[in-house]
Amino acid sequence: MNKKLMALLLGGLFTAQAGLTHAAENRVVSYLTMWTSYSATELSEKLPVSKTDTFLLSFGEWSADGSVTFSENALTPPEWDTYYLPTPYVSWTTLKHDHPDKKVMVAFGGQTYESIWSHLDNPEQREKIAQSLASLLEKPFPVYKKNLKLTEVVGECHQMEWESSCNLNNYQYAGDVYLDGIDFDFEKANRLTETENQNLLALVSRLRELVGNKKLLSLTTYHVGADPENCANPSVMEQCSYIEPSRSSHHGEVTNLLKKSSKLFDFFNVMTYDAGKNFRYQVAMENYAKAIGDKSKVLVGATINQQWGPEGPFVETEENNLERASWQAKNGYGGIFVWALGQSTQNLPLTTQAEYVGRLADAAASALQEENKPGGETEGNISESIALTVPDVTQGPVLSWVDYQKGGEIRLYTTDQDMQDHYTVKLNGNYVYSVDGGTAYYSYKVENDDNVNTIIHQFTPDEFKPGDLLTLHKEGHADALQTITIGDDVRYSDDDAVVAVSALANSEKVTVTLNKALYSKANRYIVLLNGNYLMESFAGNAYYASVNREATGGVELSTSARIKAGDKIEVLRASGKPGVQGYSTSVIHTAYATAGN
Numbered sequence: 001m002n003k004k005l006m007a008l009l010l011g012g013l014f015t016a017q018a019g020l021t022h023a024a025e026n027r028v029v030s031y032l033t034m035w036t037s038y039s040a041t042e043l044s045e046k047l048p049v050s051k052t053d054t055f056l057l058s059f060g061e062w063s064a065d066g067s068v069t070f071s072e073n074a075l076t077p078p079e080w081d082t083y084y085l086p087t088p089y090v091s092w093t094t095l096k097h098d099h100p101d102k103k104v105m106v107a108f109g110g111q112t113y114e115s116i117w118s119h120l121d122n123p124e125q126r127e128k129i130a131q132s133l134a135s136l137l138e139k140p141f142p143v144y145k146k147n148l149k150l151t152e153v154v155g156e157c158h159q160m161e162w163e164s165s166c167n168l169n170n171y172q173y174a175g176d177v178y179l180d181g182i183d184f185d186f187e188k189a190n191r192l193t194e195t196e197n198q199n200l201l202a203l204v205s206r207l208r209e210l211v212g213n214k215k216l217l218s219l220t221t222y223h224v225g226a227d228p229e230n231c232a233n234p235s236v237m238e239q240c241s242y243i244e245p246s247r248s249s250h251h252g253e254v255t256n257l258l259k260k261s262s263k264l265f266d267f268f269n270v271m272t273y274d275a276g277k278n279f280r281y282q283v284a285m286e287n288y289a290k291a292i293g294d295k296s297k298v299l300v301g302a303t304i305n306q307q308w309g310p311e312g313p314f315v316e317t318e319e320n321n322l323e324r325a326s327w328q329a330k331n332g333y334g335g336i337f338v339w340a341l342g343q344s345t346q347n348l349p350l351t352t353q354a355e356y357v358g359r360l361a362d363a364a365a366s367a368l369q370e371e372n373k374p375g376g377e378t379e380g381n382i383s384e385s386i387a388l389t390v391p392d393v394t395q396g397p398v399l400s401w402v403d404y405q406k407g408g409e410i411r412l413y414t415t416d417q418d419m420q421d422h423y424t425v426k427l428n429g430n431y432v433y434s435v436d437g438g439t440a441y442y443s444y445k446v447e448n449d450d451n452v453n454t455i456i457h458q459f460t461p462d463e464f465k466p467g468d469l470l471t472l473h474k475e476g477h478a479d480a481l482q483t484i485t486i487g488d489d490v491r492y493s494d495d496d497a498v499v500a501v502s503a504l505a506n507s508e509k510v511t512v513t514l515n516k517a518l519y520s521k522a523n524r525y526i527v528l529l530n531g532n533y534l535m536e537s538f539a540g541n542a543y544y545a546s547v548n549r550e551a552t553g554g555v556e557l558s559t560s561a562r563i564k565a566g567d568k569i570e571v572l573r574a575s576g577k578p579g580v581q582g583y584s585t586s587v588i589h590t591a592y593a594t595a596g597n
Helices: 042-050 087-098 114-120 123-138 194-211 255-261 281-292 318-330 350-371 516-520
Strands: 027-033 054-062 068-070 103-109 141-145 172-177 181-185 216-222 267-271 298-303 335-341 398-403 408-414 423-427 430-436 439-441 444-447 453-459 469-474 482-485 498-503 509-514 524-529 532-538 541-543 546-548 555-560 568-574 585-592
Touching (some): 027 350, 068 123, 087 172, 103 216, 114 194, 255 281, 281 298, 281 318, 298 318, 318 335, 318 350, 335 350, 498 585, 509 532, 509 568
Parallel strands (some): 027 335, 216 267, 267 298
Antiparallel strands (some): 054 068, 398 408, 423 430, 423 469, 444 453, 509 555, 524 532, 524 568, 532 541, 546 555
């Protein structure tokens, strides 16, 4: 199986029918500088073409007393006025209101506000700041808009016209929006100290306790932050991303923080720019992935502005930026983040900036779609596919391992009669699950048509690694009946299930055609729209979908959905069965909605 393919980590799939989201996704993140003057509707009208899914409002700061401020007072709700309201506030709230699918986070820090890291020295100050940040994320921000329809005005009309009708030409209240998270732009001109690392870790840990997982938290750090510290020596080249004769003072400054915070942050932005034309961003990304332990959470940085270099300022070519966006997708990283939409050193209009970022997003999506083609190349070689078939169990139970891009599962195939005996499955000699007296423990049972039971136990990615040993034991037998070495180079013919995907904008319908034979097998195929659960099939049955079994080419699954051009439809092969919480998945097909009538 190609480990470069992006994967989704599903948890609690049926907690809410339509609430499924994937933890690992190819994000498009951009800083949005709020000190540039926009019209009230300019961000809402011009930024969607950037295909950015997360905007980082730049920049916020906090004081020692815990109070929070933001540039241009863009996070301060103004007193309502009929004719004029400050555009920094109105523009971002309008963007969020008009595009609720877009995430808006606040970036705190940056080089301008690097003094904020000195305010984390004691627990009392950290608690005040954590409480302020949590309150900011729970705060409703009222949205004021002109030219609303009367049905769009929330509450009473703020201004009447001729005492008989609502004056919709001026500002009216349109509802509230909320921030989606906090980005910590953890940088200083001087090297970050280990104490500062620990202080930030304590702050973020406390903030995560306060907001839970309902809000996003991200960390942005210097390009060499995860390099080996000895890369500061110009004679050292191995694993060094910055190899100029005069080295950086920041090599490895956040490595320990990355290791300890890998589960606290939803994603990590690596500032792979401002380092010159010789900078080896691939090495920097590999170092970050190693420290964090999950490359799908690591985003490569690109700038569309002038950047620093040891030989003088320069502007990266679009060709190189496009290559960077493609490279990360092909290699299983988590997306791109861009500096920046808003202020432009090249004096590019906002629309031109947005279109540029949109091309980067397209490059990443195209590379990801190519990687996700079933039956494609893996690591330069075409791997032979294996069918997920029920084995012959007439001579006794059979153990097998099924690999996924994220996670895996142990399968024990057995008859009802053999399930009466005591069998135990172990990983590296440690108990995992068992069957005894017809009952499966720490696992679940899927019944096959040929009267063979499949006893399944799912594994999260951190519970195993390639090379681990699975063994099957029977009570009363000293030696293992069967031993399997877990591998990661398997490709399954069952992943070739998708025949076609139809999704036309404005059609309000998504149709996925599956191979008829694979549809009937005990495989679980899940369909997502922009990461949200739509429908699924399992063992010849469909869930939350209408079925046409007589369709040309296979079995059609259809469901209603509001879609627009560019929306992403993904088909997964997932572990488990409907009703079982599933977290082991492989993306087997990706398509994008096209323009419709």
